[in-house]
Amino acid sequence: MLITVDFLSDSPIYIQIYEQIVFGIAAGSLCSGESLPSVRRLAEDIGVNLHTVNKAYRLLSDDGYIRLEHRTGAQVVGIGLSHADIMPYLTDRLRLLAAQAVVLGMSEREFANLASEEYRKIDSKRTAGK
Amino acid sequence: MLITVDFLSDSPIYIQIYEQIVFGIAAGSLCSGESLPSVRRLAEDIGVNLHTVNKAYRLLSDDGYIRLEHRTGAQVVGIGLSHADIMPYLTDRLRLLAAQAVVLGMSEREFANLASEEYRKIDSKRTAGK
DNA sequence: TCGATTGTTATATTAGATATATAACAATTT
DNA sequence: AAATTGTTATATATCTAATATAACAATCGA
Structure with a gap:
């Protein structure tokens, strides 16, 4: 998977x-x-420091998206298999967006539809087998 | 309205x-x-510097939530009256949350319901006349 | 008109976050 | 044993966040 950064x-x-x-x-x-990719490899590929990638990987690991091991490297945990509890974070962030939607004048339906739409855009890519 | 900060x-x-x-x-x-409240007043009330409040107010103004004027101070723009275009931002942030929901194993329905629920929690307070 | 209050701008300082650079350490696979 | 992996340790530079003072500029009200 191609990863790019905007400096x-x-x-x-x-x-x-x-x-x-x-x-x-x-x-x-x-x-x-x-x-x-290993932290060193990805760092070189995208032209950043090893520690910057390491910081991203550690955060991903803390949030349960990947597992980190010596020699083996970083491995994807997979859909629905994480044991990390990020629901409180997700709910909290969604709460702010909901408030902004309210102030924007969006209806509950419109906001829920927007959420559905964004979900489906991502999910359909995986379902398609990409 | 009471505003508090966690240092x-x-x-x-x-x-x-x-x-x-x-x-x-x-x-x-x-x-x-x-x-x-004026930037000086709010700053003193919550125990922070004038510039910290000013930064918040400027951001709120840029995003269309309030209007800033000399002498008059900061005034709330109100629901659905903003002319700032924050939809791209809102959609972008919702996209990340949708991706996280997918990885969490949530269904499209569950994610949309969570969005609806958070919207309603906020909206019902206003409807109740709070 | 004058004075007070408002947001705004300017300058300086401190502390923390971000990113880089090197180097070495520790675990684990081959 | 050697190589590759994540990890830790220092050090440095840059940017953001927050504070502290001071002054400026607009505007309302007396």
């Missing part, structure tokens, strides 16, 4: 890497058990 | 202020046209 972006590089890998797993570009 | 939180103080005011508007604690 001019407001969001930190390790966050960009983190999010792209989450998207990769959700979209089926990264399958359960699949190995990610 | 030990990971999220910056100006973001905490920003989010609480967005929630306040969405929940009806802050009504259209209502005045917010």
